[in-house]
Amino acid sequence: MLKQFDSVVENGAERAFQLTEREQSHRHDCDRRLIDAEVAAVRSQGFDRRLVIILVFLFLFASTAASVFLITKGHAVGAGLFGGASLVTVIGSLFALSKGSRAGDKSKDA
Structure with missing residues (x-):
């Protein structure tokens, strides 16, 4: 089948393979970027939560x-x-932190 494709389009089989490899590489790069963005979002949420807890503790103290x-x-x-x-x-x-954790749980389900 690839030989027939080569007879119709010059270097057609090689070009088709290159196109497939480029598309797969692009898809993997997009997936990697998406995962990196999700990890960064999770890390920043964790930092924000810790900061709020520390500030609340300091104010409470x-x-x-x-x-x-x-x-x-007197x-x-x-x-x-x-x-x-x-x-x-x-x-x-406590209310804000529990509300934020429930909102985060809902976004994971979507």
């Missing part, structure tokens, strides 16, 4: 320390405000 300090100085209202702010921050952050 600072507001708890401020609350304890204000309690020792400022119950100020201590309550800082304590309430830390509680709201923790609950909000």
